[in-house]
Amino acid sequence: MKTGAIILGAGKGTRMNSDLPKVLHCIMNKPLIEYVRENVEPLIDTKPVVVIGHEGEKVQDYFKKSVSYAWQKQQLGTGDAVKWGLKEIKDEETVFVLCGDTPLLQKETLEKMKEEHLAENRSATVLTAILEDSTGYGRICKDETGAFSLIVEEKDATLEERKIKEVNSGTYLFEKGALEKALLDLDTDNAQGEFYLTDVLEIMKSEDKNVGVYTLDDETEIKGINNRVQLAEAAKMLRDHINCIWMEKGVTLEDPNTAYIGSQVILDKDVIIGTNVHLEGKTSIGKNTIVGNNSTIENCIVGESADICESILLDSKIGDGCLIGPFAYIRPGSHLGNCVKVGDFVELKKTKVGNGSKIPHHSYIGDSKVGEKVNIGAGTITCNYDGEFKYETIIENGAFVGSNTNLVAPIVIGEAAYVGAGSTITKDVPSRSLSIARSRQKNIEDWNKK
Incomplete structure (x- = not known):
């Protein structure tokens, strides 16, 4: 029938x-x-x-x-x-x-x-x-x-x-x-x-x-909804219902009143959710992962034993053991391997980062492929947009990029290559070489002589 x-x-x-x-x-x-x-x-x-x-x-x-x-x-x-x-x-x-x-x-x-x-x-x-x-x-x-x-x-x-x-x-x-x-x-x-x-x-x-x-x-x-007060009441009832289900399945909510977990979210056991956390869309989080206070995760796959601190993650994939934040912003299309560190005030956009790589702080990496065990220093920017088109940056395995560096795409930083701090790199850097692109320091003695 x-x-x-x-x-x-x-x-x-x-x-x-x-x-x-x-x-x-x-x-x-x-x-x-x-x-x-x-x-x-x-x-x-x-x-x-x-x-x-x-x-x-x-x-x-x-x-x-x-x-x-x-x-x-x-x-x-x-x-x-x-x-x-x-x-x-x-x-x-x-x-x-x-x-x-x-x-x-x-x-x-x-x-x-x-x-x-x-x-x-x-x-x-x-x-x-x-x-x-x-x-x-x-x-x-x-x-x-x-x-x-x-x-x-x-x-x-x-x-x-x-x-x-x-x-x-x-x-x-x-x-x-x-x-x-x-x-x-x-x-x-x-x-x-x-x-x-x-x-x-x-x-x-x-x-x-x-x-x-x-x-x-x-x-x-x-309960039907006829006004905004009833809308808010129903929202709290639905959140409470969802939160109870996950707590019964082995998830820790440090403050259930401020945990906002969508109906399509999937959580593994021993996940810990801090205060004022929003988990939305088709998000899944692996066991033993910690999602710290004031974080938002939407349509992401997060692996096991990751630690996410006060950050925003959208439409991306995060591997096992990653350390993210505080105040990181991972935009759609990004993919982090295992044990990747994305630190404070780092923004990623449509970027793949290999296992064990580190982007510790104050950097923008967009439209990029970052290999394994790469270190990217503070203040590094991939200059991916010329006002009309977007271009790709490739940083190969084991490369080291010094602080305050501009990488003007399209560009390739070769395997195990080094880029000196303060450089603006406009040409490919061969593997295992050192590239420095900055003005030579000049000291003028007695410049401030009184």
């Missing part, structure tokens, strides 16, 4: 007070709706359908062709949104309906919900939660046997119904045929004058369809 999904993302999100669609607001650099897509995608057989409306082009710009789209031109309620979404559902017999602003909802929850839905042969299953304060949510009404009866929206609820603690999460699983039929009978006879998706459940019940609930153990998963 094939399963599809409709993700509702057409709302304006007025309380966000933003030109950006609500579902594109981010937690840890990832849009809210992307969390929803990632969690439902393993459980469906085709691309999810995203219903878009307000600033829908921006949602399309984000997802490109990774999802299908349905336009809801007028905001006529969730029932109307699902009608448009169903037009893009073709061969699937079972359909998830999810809100695009529920980033805390977990894949495991959806998986269990689907298992129960299929096992009970239901026409519809509603994901519910028990809340001490159910204000703002639709209430789950049941009959005298405890079976599902209907959902009452808060604006339409009586005082007695508002006391009910079991609430609707806005997440459903439907048998497609039953949903299509029930949608035809929807009307707008309610406090908001909209087509409520929740009414299809009462319609199904009136036709003796099997409608049930799947109740969450962790009610925080249903």
Whole structure:
């Protein structure tokens, strides 16, 4: 039995007070709706359908062709949104309906919900939660046997119904045929004058369809985002959830409140994370590595037993035993071998550095290939850009570059060659030679004679 999904993302999100669609607001650099897509995608057989409306082009710009789209031109309620979404559902017999602003909802929850839905042969299953304060949510009404009866929206609820603690999460699983039929009978006879998706459940019940609930153990998963305060609250919940997982797997977080670990990050055991550390994108870090305070690592592969101190690493690969920082900046396309030292105030860009080489401080090395056991002195700059084109610098194994040196690319410093401090090198340096390119010192005696 094939399963599809409709993700509702057409709302304006007025309380966000933003030109950006609500579902594109981010937690840890990832849009809210992307969390929803990632969690439902393993459980469906085709691309999810995203219903878009307000600033829908921006949602399309984000997802490109990774999802299908349905336009809801007028905001006529969730029932109307699902009608448009169903037009893009073709061969699937079972359909998830999810809100695009529920980033805390977990894949495991959806998986269990689907298992129960299929096992009970239901026409519809509603994901519910028990809340001490159910204000703002639709209430789950049941009959005298405890079976599902209907959902009452808060604006339409009586005082007695508002006391009910079991609430609707806005997440459903439907048998497609039953949903299509029930949608035809929807009307707008309610406090908001909209087509409520929740009414299809009462319609199904009136036709003796099997409608049930799947109740969450962790009610925080249903938390939707309507304003910036709730966005911040959800971000902290998600960070706490991720941080707990890694601590249970053997990672030390010196201050979990300031550890920002993305959902795609992979950490090995005995990794130590300092305070105010951001690990983002598809980053992986090997065992026994220390990521010190105030560091940011994004889309990097970091080996074992490295030590990173107050530095920024982007889209690069770092070998085992490397020492980086403080205040190093490793830009995209760089690749460090094993036991490389990149010290304070060093910037690398699109540079490969061989095993055991050292760039200890105050240098810029860009568009370069640095061999093994090379030493680059303080203040060295590869002059790689002539105002129009970028050129490559090659420094071969065992070379020694003195402090305050300019290497004007394209250029090759040969194996085991030496470059004298203070030089500006414009021509290749042969292997095992010494190159000095600076003015001869001249002392003028009694220059400051009084």
